[in-house]
Amino acid sequence: MTPPDRSEPAETVQDARVARTRADVSRAALQVLTSEGADALTHAHVAEIAGYSKTTLYTHWPARVELIALALDAIGDFPHQEPTGDLRTDLVGELRIFRQAVIDFRLDQILSVMAQWASVEEMAQIRDRINGGGQRPIREMLGRVFEGPGLEAAISMLSGVVACPTMMFGALPDDDVIDAAVDLILRSAPA
Amino acid sequence: MTPPDRSEPAETVQDARVARTRADVSRAALQVLTSEGADALTHAHVAEIAGYSKTTLYTHWPARVELIALALDAIGDFPHQEPTGDLRTDLVGELRIFRQAVIDFRLDQILSVMAQWASVEEMAQIRDRINGGGQRPIREMLGRVFEGPGLEAAISMLSGVVACPTMMFGALPDDDVIDAAVDLILRSAPA
Structure with a gap:
């Protein structure tokens, strides 16, 4: 196992922050899509639900299609049943x-x-x-x-x-x- | 056959104008939907394509869902084939x-x-x-x-x-x- 690289702590913290923002926005976008529909999936509304500024969302994901991709990315595996063999x-x-x-x-x-x-x-x-x-x-x-x-x-x-x-x-x-x-x-x- | 009602010529002209506007906007909306996708179906863009002012569109069809309904309304019957009997x-x-x-x-x-x-x-x-x-x-x-x-x-x-x-x-x-x-x-x- 490689030890974490201690020479760039600022970057690591930054990466973790971006990953957390991404996960938060992704979940919020999916929530908006499934509860209010695709038309409600705007930068302003997703920012509000996720608790980030609209500027943050525009900086990372400028196009609307990126917000939609983020929403779909938050979808996990769909449920399947345990097969009986019949x-x-x-x-x-x-x-x-x-x-x-x-x-x-x-x-x-x-x-x-x-x-x-x-x-x-x-x-x-x-x-x-x-x-x-x-x-x-x-x-x-x-x-x-x-x-x-x-x-x-x-x-x-x-x-x-x-x-x-x-x-x-x-x-x-x-x-x-x-x-x-x-x-x-x-x-x-x-x- | 009932003769046309000549007592309200202004209203009749007005009705015909609204019907023509509706038909024009409806065709333009369908054209936008099928050539550029649902996200391009905005009042501003459909007004531009149809050659009407944005205000006219907002006056008659204030909600975006009404524009979408107009677009779908312009869809005629889908083609079907002549049955052979087999x-x-x-x-x-x-x-x-x-x-x-x-x-x-x-x-x-x-x-x-x-x-x-x-x-x-x-x-x-x-x-x-x-x-x-x-x-x-x-x-x-x-x-x-x-x-x-x-x-x-x-x-x-x-x-x-x-x-x-x-x-x-x-x-x-x-x-x-x-x-x-x-x-x-x-x-x-x-x-």
């Missing part, structure tokens, strides 16, 4: 958790800003991390019974059962629709 | 047209703002009109072979094949993924 039970469970996360984490707002800023490279990386991580258990489970284009289709289709009504109609699927989707996929799995 | 061909065709519309109409940006403002009643109505109309042919086709929760699941699943990669990863599905999704759905249709 494919149908586990797929239904994952989709119910995804549905609950739409409510708990305001995934509709988060997916919306990710789509809106999709062409910005920094956002693309954050988006791939969050959405790739969110889909991973479903990808792994479906990978046992599908492959190739069928696997890609099945992953988008099961994600769509929750994401499409959420994004397109502001509504969540009932349990029987989730069950029907999983049964539909499993009925069509190659033997 | 279910597989027609479903594949609709999904390819949906994929093309993501590019031509910047559906990613449009879906994004609709999701972002989903809690505003006026937006909910516009969203239901646009998305309900967009899904109608797929709903009718799948309605021939599915019903109840299975029908709702199948509609979201096929929409999801295009919408999920678009919204979650900024990517469009290849032809073979669209084909695989339609085959998966049709394989599982009740006999």
Whole structure:
């Protein structure tokens, strides 16, 4: 283990301060995004919620897209369930958790800003991390019974059962629709 | 046929002027949304593009959400294809047209703002009109072979094949993924 470099204490203190500011602003930005929506995510409002000056925010993160990236960066891993080993039970469970996360984490707002800023490279990386991580258990489970284009289709289709009504109609699927989707996929799995 | 009411010519001229302003601003707002994204949809910028004063825009549509509603209102019906009568061909065709519309109409940006403002009643109505109309042919086709929760699941699943990669990863599905999704759905249709 390397001992801390004592020759530059001022810089170390400075680095720690910047890291703390970043973490504070990042959490405040996510709070604003999920409680008030993307339009409320301004330098002035996030500064107020985080307890920093507007100047501090503009100095470190001059563009609005940087504030949005900070907010998304504060999103941890989405919750997943402990698999039981039964494919149908586990797929239904994952989709119910995804549905609950739409409510708990305001995934509709988060997916919306990710789509809106999709062409910005920094956002693309954050988006791939969050959405790739969110889909991973479903990808792994479906990978046992599908492959190739069928696997890609099945992953988008099961994600769509929750994401499409959420994004397109502001509504969540009932349990029987989730069950029907999983049964539909499993009925069509190659033997 | 009732003759035009000649007793209030000033009011009629005024109404026509407001309607024309509304149509101009609505088209300009949609142009800004699809070419520059939701963040560029401000009173100042839309006024500039539409060739009206900022004051005119603020007078008629004081809130930003009203500008967004105006933009969405300018969206006509989405293109659909002439059905051949063959279910597989027609479903594949609709999904390819949906994929093309993501590019031509910047559906990613449009879906994004609709999701972002989903809690505003006026937006909910516009969203239901646009998305309900967009899904109608797929709903009718799948309605021939599915019903109840299975029908709702199948509609979201096929929409999801295009919408999920678009919204979650900024990517469009290849032809073979669209084909695989339609085959998966049709394989599982009740006999």
